Amino acid sequence: MSDAQPRAASDELIANVIAVASGKGGVGKTWLSISLAQAMARQGQRVLLFDGDLGLANIDVQLGIQPGMDLGTAIERQMPLSRAVISYPSGGFDLIAGRSGSGSLASMPVNRLQHLAAGLRQVSEGYDRVIVDLGAGIERPVRYLAGRAGYCLVVTTDEPTALTDAYALIKMVTLDAGGHGTPLGVPIGVAVNMAASREIGQRTHETLSKACDRFLKRQIPLLGVIRRDPKVRDAIAHQTPLLVRHPGSPAASDIEALALNLTQITAARTGNDPRHATAKSAAPSRARS
Ligand SMILES: Nc1ncnc2c1ncn2[C@@H]1O[C@H](COP(=O)(O)OP(=O)(O)OP(=O)(O)O)[C@@H](O)[C@H]1O
Numbered sequence: 001m002s003d004a005q006p007r008a009a010s011d012e013l014i015a016n017v018i019a020v021a022s023g024k025g026g027v028g029k030t031w032l033s034i035s036l037a038q039a040m041a042r043q044g045q046r047v048l049l050f051d052g053d054l055g056l057a058n059i060d061v062q063l064g065i066q067p068g069m070d071l072g073t074a075i076e077r078q079m080p081l082s083r084a085v086i087s088y089p090s091g092g093f094d095l096i097a098g099r100s101g102s103g104s105l106a107s108m109p110v111n112r113l114q115h116l117a118a119g120l121r122q123v124s125e126g127y128d129r130v131i132v133d134l135g136a137g138i139e140r141p142v143r144y145l146a147g148r149a150g151y152c153l154v155v156t157t158d159e160p161t162a163l164t165d166a167y168a169l170i171k172m173v174t175l176d177a178g179g180h181g182t183p184l185g186v187p188i189g190v191a192v193n194m195a196a197s198r199e200i201g202q203r204t205h206e207t208l209s210k211a212c213d214r215f216l217k218r219q220i221p222l223l224g225v226i227r228r229d230p231k232v233r234d235a236i237a238h239q240t241p242l243l244v245r246h247p248g249s250p251a252a253s254d255i256e257a258l259a260l261n262l263t264q265i266t267a268a269r270t271g272n273d274p275r276h277a278t279a280k281s282a283a284p285s286r287a288r289s
């Protein structure tokens with residue numbers, strides 16, 4: 001995908017959308033997206049979680065729900081995305097589920113991706129934050145959706161392959177936007193997941209950050225380190241969000257800190273005041289029909 005052509009309105013960034021991407025698969029994007037959605041909802045924000053893993057959607061699996069409507073149906077029937085919104089009361093947020101194994105969604109051409117982004121823009125207007133869980137890899141749909149978000153959170157672990165793929169994703173998204181310094185380029189930050197300790201997570205970020213600084217001439221801040229925690233696996237096995245099942249666990253407190261950092265760093269663009277993002281009460285769900 002090249003940005004040599006003039007940008008359409010659908011190509012502009014959607015300020016309150018946070019895309020969660022990684023390059024390498026299996027680093028914890030889906031779990032982290034769900035947990036972030038819940039943490040932000042508990043901070044008092046109206047949150048929509050969007051399953052943007054167009055080929056292998058599985059937010060519904062991790063949450064143990066069987067949505068009557070999903071993104072694939074809304075696209076097929078040419079319905080507004082708002083018709084696919086379901087509420088997830090125990091998390092305090094709304095959700096647009098994906099459809100797993102949908103090859104047609106995974107290989108969408110640019111014009112259909114633009115249409116999807118326009119729908120996402122429309123539905124995002126009813127929320128403070130929209131978290132988009134992207135698929136692994138650096139293929140066009142991933143880069144397209146990452147590049148339209150108001151903020152892109154790149155998730156990595158300390159594995160060399162995860163770091164290499166995170167760098168490749170950051171590079172491609174930067175190049176798609178016309179290189180560092182272009183006003184339309186999406187701001188990018190990093191979360192290091194499954195870290196043995198906070199210090200090791202910080203070192204992992206330093207490695208990635210040095211490469212981005214040196215070769216891409218862009219600074220990629222660290223927004224959070226989430227420690228490896230057996231409670232994460234337990235929560236997923238029980239198809240229950242971590243903040244419900246193990247609210248006092250190390251990973252839960254790391255997610256809450258990451259959610260606060262993300263809220264603060266994206267506040268300038270969305271106009272949402274992060275000072276309101278400290279209450280622990282669950283936000284009411286904002287399902288729209
Ligand atoms: N902080 C953590 N501590 C321990 N285990 C974790 C942590 N984060 C994620 N995991 C484990 O990693 C597994 C993969 O997570 P997840 O499915 O969210 O990754 P993903 O990046 O979305 O994968 P894919 O690229 O296939 O979509 C989870 O099943 C969970 O067991």
Ligand SMILES: [Mg+2]
Binds near residue numbers: 029030031058134135
């Ligand atoms: Mg996933």
